[in-house]
Amino acid sequence: METNVSNFNPSILGIFCHWCSYAGADQAGTSRMQRAANLRIIRVMCGGRITPEFIITALKDGIDGILISHCHPGDCHYVSGNLKTIRRIPLFLSYLKQFGINPKRIKYIFVSASEGAKLTNIVNKFVEELKILGPSPIKNQNPNFIEKSLQNKVKII
Numbered sequence: 001m002e003t004n005v006s007n008f009n010p011s012i013l014g015i016f017c018h019w020c021s022y023a024g025a026d027q028a029g030t031s032r033m034q035r036a037a038n039l040r041i042i043r044v045m046c047g048g049r050i051t052p053e054f055i056i057t058a059l060k061d062g063i064d065g066i067l068i069s070h071c072h073p074g075d076c077h078y079v080s081g082n083l084k085t086i087r088r089i090p091l092f093l094s095y096l097k098q099f100g101i102n103p104k105r106i107k108y109i110f111v112s113a114s115e116g117a118k119l120t121n122i123v124n125k126f127v128e129e130l131k132i133l134g135p136s137p138i139k140n141q142n143p144n145f146i147e148k149s150l151q152n153k154v155k156i157i
Ligand code: FES
Pocket: 017, 018, 019, 020, 045, 046, 047, 048, 070, 071, 075, 076, 077, 078, 079, 081, 082
């Protein structure tokens, strides 16, 4: 059960593709756009590299929210890498629900290299949404249970 905690400051892990979304975050930074400091970004070369294992690991490690972002459909620098993720993530989110993890903790977006302002708005909004959801309910649970339960589902995605 998720609780609303005042002055809760959510941690957000961003998993961004190098060519579009990471460049978009960079563009926001060089344009001095102000966004909440809750986001830490890891970069992958293509959105197609983003697998459910990344999300599970982040959740197990106590991250409150995960922001997945890559090139818009049709803009992938490796032609169709992001199309795999576009199919994979919605299915994975439906599994999360079965394990009592609110899929709203995972935000899935497309951000291009010129959409720094869009990214900034999304991050700021996501922080507010996570504040309402409260801390991750699996933060203090047995990580082995979570891993076994989710890994079994991940194998078939
Ligand atoms: Fe960005 Fe493939 S290079 S999604």
